[in-house]
Amino acid sequence: MNTSSATSLFLRAAWGEDTPQAPLWLMRQAGRYLPEYRAIKARASFWEMVRTPDLAAEITLQPLRRFPLDAAILFSDIMTPLPAMGVRVEFSPGPVVAEPLRSPAQIEALRLPETQEIAPFVAEAIRLVRRELMGKPVALIGFAGAPLTLATYLVQGSGSKDYEDFRAFLRQEPALAHRLLHKLTELTIRYLRMQIEAGAEAIQLFDSWAGLHDQEVYRSFGLPYNQVVFSALAGLGVPRIYLAVGASHLYPLLASLSCEVVSVDWRMPLDQVRHFLPHTLQGNLDPAVLLAPPAIITQEAQKVLRAGLGGAHIFNLGHGVIRTTPPEHVACLVEAVREFNRHTEVST
Amino acid sequence: MNTSSATSLFLRAAWGEDTPQAPLWLMRQAGRYLPEYRAIKARASFWEMVRTPDLAAEITLQPLRRFPLDAAILFSDIMTPLPAMGVRVEFSPGPVVAEPLRSPAQIEALRLPETQEIAPFVAEAIRLVRRELMGKPVALIGFAGAPLTLATYLVQGSGSKDYEDFRAFLRQEPALAHRLLHKLTELTIRYLRMQIEAGAEAIQLFDSWAGLHDQEVYRSFGLPYNQVVFSALAGLGVPRIYLAVGASHLYPLLASLSCEVVSVDWRMPLDQVRHFLPHTLQGNLDPAVLLAPPAIITQEAQKVLRAGLGGAHIFNLGHGVIRTTPPEHVACLVEAVREFNRHTEVST
Numbered sequence: 001m002n003t004s005s006a007t008s009l010f011l012r013a014a015w016g017e018d019t020p021q022a023p024l025w026l027m028r029q030a031g032r033y034l035p036e037y038r039a040i041k042a043r044a045s046f047w048e049m050v051r052t053p054d055l056a057a058e059i060t061l062q063p064l065r066r067f068p069l070d071a072a073i074l075f076s077d078i079m080t081p082l083p084a085m086g087v088r089v090e091f092s093p094g095p096v097v098a099e100p101l102r103s104p105a106q107i108e109a110l111r112l113p114e115t116q117e118i119a120p121f122v123a124e125a126i127r128l129v130r131r132e133l134m135g136k137p138v139a140l141i142g143f144a145g146a147p148l149t150l151a152t153y154l155v156q157g158s159g160s161k162d163y164e165d166f167r168a169f170l171r172q173e174p175a176l177a178h179r180l181l182h183k184l185t186e187l188t189i190r191y192l193r194m195q196i197e198a199g200a201e202a203i204q205l206f207d208s209w210a211g212l213h214d215q216e217v218y219r220s221f222g223l224p225y226n227q228v229v230f231s232a233l234a235g236l237g238v239p240r241i242y243l244a245v246g247a248s249h250l251y252p253l254l255a256s257l258s259c260e261v262v263s264v265d266w267r268m269p270l271d272q273v274r275h276f277l278p279h280t281l282q283g284n285l286d287p288a289v290l291l292a293p294p295a296i297i298t299q300e301a302q303k304v305l306r307a308g309l310g311g312a313h314i315f316n317l318g319h320g321v322i323r324t325t326p327p328e329h330v331a332c333l334v335e336a337v338r339e340f341n342r343h344t345e346v347s348t
Numbered sequence: 349m350n351t352s353s354a355t356s357l358f359l360r361a362a363w364g365e366d367t368p369q370a371p372l373w374l375m376r377q378a379g380r381y382l383p384e385y386r387a388i389k390a391r392a393s394f395w396e397m398v399r400t401p402d403l404a405a406e407i408t409l410q411p412l413r414r415f416p417l418d419a420a421i422l423f424s425d426i427m428t429p430l431p432a433m434g435v436r437v438e439f440s441p442g443p444v445v446a447e448p449l450r451s452p453a454q455i456e457a458l459r460l461p462e463t464q465e466i467a468p469f470v471a472e473a474i475r476l477v478r479r480e481l482m483g484k485p486v487a488l489i490g491f492a493g494a495p496l497t498l499a500t501y502l503v504q505g506s507g508s509k510d511y512e513d514f515r516a517f518l519r520q521e522p523a524l525a526h527r528l529l530h531k532l533t534e535l536t537i538r539y540l541r542m543q544i545e546a547g548a549e550a551i552q553l554f555d556s557w558a559g560l561h562d563q564e565v566y567r568s569f570g571l572p573y574n575q576v577v578f579s580a581l582a583g584l585g586v587p588r589i590y591l592a593v594g595a596s597h598l599y600p601l602l603a604s605l606s607c608e609v610v611s612v613d614w615r616m617p618l619d620q621v622r623h624f625l626p627h628t629l630q631g632n633l634d635p636a637v638l639l640a641p642p643a644i645i646t647q648e649a650q651k652v653l654r655a656g657l658g659g660a661h662i663f664n665l666g667h668g669v670i671r672t673t674p675p676e677h678v679a680c681l682v683e684a685v686r687e688f689n690r691h692t693e694v695s696t
Contacts, residue, residue, distance in 0.1 A: 159509070164670045167636035171644060211594070214614050214634060246559070248597035249615040266562050267597040286562060288515035296519060322512045 010070040010139040013312045014202055014239035014261050016280055020343045022305060022313045023070035024334060025141070027263075028320030029063040030075045034327060036062050046091040050076050051121045057128035064138060066327060067334045070314075071139045071202070072129060074195070076122060078145030078206050079153065081191045084113040085183075087154065100157030102169065107180050115190040122191075123198035130199040141241070142200030144192050146207035147184035147225040148218075151177065154184075163212055170213075170221055177221060185225045189232040196238050204241040204263065205229060211246030218250055223257070230258040241282060245319060251276035266318030270307040280312035285333070287317045290325045294332040301336040309342055358418040358487040361660045362550055362587035362609050364628055368691045370653060370661045371418035372682060373489070375611075376668030377411040378423045382675060384410050394439040398424050399469045405476035412486060414675060415682045418662075419487045419550070420477060422543070424470060426493030426554050427501065429539045432461040433531075435502065448505030450517065455528045463538040470539075471546035478547040489589070490548030492540050494555035495532040495573040496566075499525065502532075511560055518561075518569055525569060533573045537580040544586050552589040552611065553577060559594030566598050571605070578606040589630060593667060599624035614666030618655040628660035633681070635665045638673045642680040649684040657690055 010023040031037055037059055040049060049055045059075040079095045086109065088098040101107055122142075129140055145153075155166040170177050192203050210222050230240050240259035244250060248268050255276055262279040264270065266286035273281060289300045305315065315337045321330070358371040379385055385407060388397060397403045407423040427443045434457065436446040449455055470490075477488055493501075503514045518525050540551050558570050578588050588607035592598060596616050603624055610627040612618065614634035621629060637648045653663065663685045669678070 161507070161509070162667065164636060165672075167634065168639035168670065168672070171634075171636050171640035211615070215617070217634075246594050267559070269563070286515065286519075286565075288512060288519050291516035292519035319510065322516065324513075324516070 008070060008137045008139045010314065011201065011239065013314050014139075014241070014280055016260065016312050018312050018342070020341055022308060022315040022337055022340065022342060024315040024337045025069045025071035025073065026063070026317050026321055026330065026333075027073070029067075029069065029073065029330075030059045030061075031321055032323040033321050033325040033330075034062055034066075046077070046093070050080055053121050053124035053128055056121070056125035057132070060125070060129050060140075061132055063330075064133075067330060068338070069138065069334070071141050072133065073141040073143060073204070074122065074126060074129065074200070076119075076125075076143070078143070078150065078208075080122060081113075081118045081144065081187055082150065082154070084118045085110045085187060094159040095153055096158045097154055097156075100165075101154045101180065104176055104179075107176060107183070110180075110183055112183060112186055113190075115194045118187070118191050118194060123194055126195060126198040126200055139201040140199060141202045141204055142192065142195030142198075143204040143206060144188045144195075144229075146205045146210065146222070146242075147181045147188060147229070148213075148222040149207050149209045150184045150188070151180050151221075152209045152212075154180070163209060167212065167217075170217060174220075181221060181225050185228050188229050192229070192233055193236075196233070196236050200238065202239045202241060202261075203233065204243055205259075207242065207244045207247075210244040210250060211248075213250075215250060215253060219253060223253055227258055234258065239280075243282075261314065263316060264318065270304065270313065271310065274311055280314060281308060282314040282316050284316070284318040287319050287322045287325070290317075290329045290333060291322065294329065297329055297332050298336040301333055302340060305337065305340045305342070306345060309345060313342070356418060356485045356487045358662065359549065359587065361662050362487075362589070362628055364608065364660050366660050366690070368689060370656060370663040370685055370688065370690060372663040372685045373417045373419035373421065374411070374665050374669055374678065374681075375421070377415075377417065377421065377678075378407045378409075379669055380671040381669050381673040381678075382410055382414070394425070394441070398428055401469050401472035401476055404469070404473035405480070408473070408477050408488075409480055411678075412481075415678060416686070417486065417682070419489050420481065421489040421491060421552070422470065422474060422477065422548070424467075424473075424491070426491070426498065426556075428470060429461075429466045429492065429535055430498070430502070432466045433458045433535060442507040443501055444506045445502055445504075448513075449502045449528065452524055452527075455524060455531070458528075458531055460531060460534055461538075463542045466535070466539050466542060471542055474543060474546040474548055487549040488547065489550045489552055490540065490543030490546075491552040491554060492536045492543075494553045494558065494570070494590075495529045495536060495577070496561075496570040497555050497557045498532045498536070499528050499569075500557045500560075502528070511557060515560065515565075518565060522568075529569060529573050533576050536577050540577070540581055541584075544581070544584050548586065550587045550589060550609075551581065552591055553607075555590065555592045555595075558592040558598060559596075561598075563598060563601055567601060571601055575606055582606065587628075591630075609662065611664065612666065618652065618661065619658065622659055628662060629656060630662040630664050632664070632666040635667050635670050635673070638665075638677045638681060639670065642677065645677055645680050646684040649681055650688060653685065653688045653690070654693060657693060661690070 079089045241261040243263035263282035589609040591611035593613045611630035
């Protein structure tokens with residue numbers, strides 16, 4: 001199934017090859033900075049875009065029509081599989097859980113849906129995108145939220161600076177937290193397997209809020225569930241990417257993570273991160289750089305590329321494209337990455 | 349002037365003494381978790397509380413009446429000195445800058461007020477608190493926002509997850525950013541000198557948003573201005589505390605910071621932080637622990653205390669007291685810290 005781009009630059013680097021060029025894709029490459037995305041958004045709600053395969057596929061492909069990127073990432077949201085558990089999720093614009101989970105009864109009431117019930121529209125969108133990408137050297141990445149990060153939203157209810165309610169919940173109700181994480185882990189495995197079966201050629205596990213926790217809390221509530229998810233997806237021929245943000249203090253723990261790629265934010269240079277992690281590194285240009293003049297973009301991209309030498313590297317931003325980014329600045333970045341030959345450069 | 353508590357446990361540890369007990373105070377120890385604070389807040393706006401010396405002094409002293417803490421921190425806000433520059437700041441509940449600064453004209457127009465114009469009500473509140481604390485072993489801490497963190501609010505305008513507009517501003521307008529930081533540095537020096545003259549016995553520089561930036565950005569826009577502030581306050585007989593949050597990746601750079609104490613958040617255990625920093629360490633219990641049952645609070649406090657051995661340590665939270673914390677849990681924490689003898693314990 002995953003043959004069309006089996007030798008793509010992205011997949012080679014994801015599997016650990018120190019490729020001559022760094023493959024390139026950008027988190028939130030399909031999104032609000034593109035006028036063609038805003039045109040769709042003007043006539044459809046966020047849930048409509050996510051749940052209509054034609055729209056989700058179209059949005060996924062929009063950045064590929066502008067830029068020669070090495071991967072597409074399915075347009076969706078980490079909250080997508082949760083309604084199938086019986087959770088009501090709105091977007092305004094960030095995710096809002098109408099009834100945050102706090103009680104044992106609420107957590108017991110969460111359904112564990114069968115694989116085909118979770119989000120059939122996602123499987124269909126993946127098939128549509130794969131059909132469009134047929135024969136092109138562009139890999140399609142599926143994704144899901146990590147159990148700890150999904151639990152963060154489910155318990156807190158809506159966006160927050162430090163997610164204090166959730167952090168307090170872990171301290172007050174550790175057994176209940178583990179029951180919730182257990183269910184979310186099983187959901188995530190089913191959801192990602194479904195994406196792989198539909199044609200996703202790599203998967204990324206977004207643990208956006210892992211960095212809120214100290215090492216001990218992460219070792220108890222985060223790491224083991226991520227390991228279970230990744231182990232369940234081993235041997236399927238699909239590289240596994242883990243993303244955490246603001247998590248420099250957790251890198252020593254991530255060294256043992258059973259995945260091929262770790263995506264790192266912009267805070268620490270890749271050559272320092274390599275001391276901790278044996279994985280392919282993905283990242284890590286500060287998305288704010290894309291607001292700077294083109295000469296700065298080229299210069300900062302080269303710094304990231306040089307810091308990425310000495311091991312496999314997938315170029316990306318440290319976090320999503322900022323809404324106000326001019327699309328022509330993305331074009332400038334793509335050119336800078338394309339022109340950089342990793343085999344003739346000397347490591348910083 | 350700073351004689352009443354010159355030998356207080358807090359000041360001894362702040363100056364680097366490996367004291368037998370860890371002195372203890374809590375960030376946001378005066379605040380919404382206390383019913384007596386909420387009673388004042390019900391009849392006064394945030395600015396009224398900050399600008400009325402009697403109220404600010406009373407709120408500062410409220411936690412001291414409940415708990416045998418080693419330090420008081422003046423009730424105020426890092427935004428307090430900004431209106432004297434001509435900036436309109438509201439609270440709803442976080443700070444909101446009505447007209448975010450972006451243009452050269454706006455930044456040129458910022459007034460640099462004379463010391464006595466900045467916030468005379470703060471000087472008066474400090475004098476009132478010192479009078480009340482006379483003869484008690486409780487040190488009074490003054491504070492200000494670090495230039496980079498003040499600039500974050502001034503440019504972004506209001507709270508944000510990643511302060512993308514500010515981070516983009518640093519990339520787009522570095523020269524303008526430096527002009528703004530220069531002015532804020534001078535303001536901060538004047539404001540903190542005034543607090544010291546009025547009777548503050550230690551000062552804390554809150555760089556709450558330093559951790560948003562990579563090392564290179566922090567080295568250019570953060571560190572040098574913090575050094576200038578701290579150097580200007582050297583030799584005044586008052587220990588200087590630096591606080592950053594989510595800044596584990598910056599610890600190698602903070603090693604050279606010209607201050608006596610570094611306050612660290614809950615993310616990394618103090619024994620690991622000591623590998624980076626030669627300062628007295630302040631911190632770093634996760635504030636979420638104070639929502640857990642008392643037995644857990646005692647156990648987690650002991651972990652922090654043990655990790656703090658091997659050098660001077662001021663016990664504190666890694667961030668402010670969470671609004672929903674039961675005051676009796678704070679009492680439990682205070683007792684756990686008081687009972688811990690650092691000289692008879694073995695380091696972890």
